[in-house]
Amino acid sequence: MRAFFEGIQWLFENIFFALHDFLRALELKNWVAANAVNWVFMAICAVAIVYWCKQLKLHKDNGEEYQDTTAQSFLK
Known part of the structure; x- marks a missing residue:
């Protein structure tokens, strides 16, 4: 064992x-070479956040975003 x-x-x-x-x-x-992996991940996350914000704005401008102020249907 x-x-x-x-x-x-x-x-x-x-x-x-x-x-x-x-x-x-x-x-x-x-040090820079060892932390290059971190910099790559930070760059990928920054690009993803910018893309996500642009898509949110696009959907909001088109009126496709559903905004309900209540959290659950039973709270109405």
């Missing part, structure tokens, strides 16, 4: 966390 759990440990430490170990070692050499 011990070998089974040691196999799981080996799998996670050597396979699944290899990218994390690489980024940790890279951070000591070049």
Whole structure:
């Protein structure tokens, strides 16, 4: 049974966390390169938010947006 759990440990430490170990070692050499992943995700989120806001405005201008002030039908 011990070998089974040691196999799981080996799998996670050597396979699944290899990218994390690489980024940790890279951070000591070049901070910008190590955090490039974060900058990419922030850029993707910024583009998605701008697209979402444009779509909301488009639907509001067309009058397609349903705005009901009550939260539930039983509150009317």
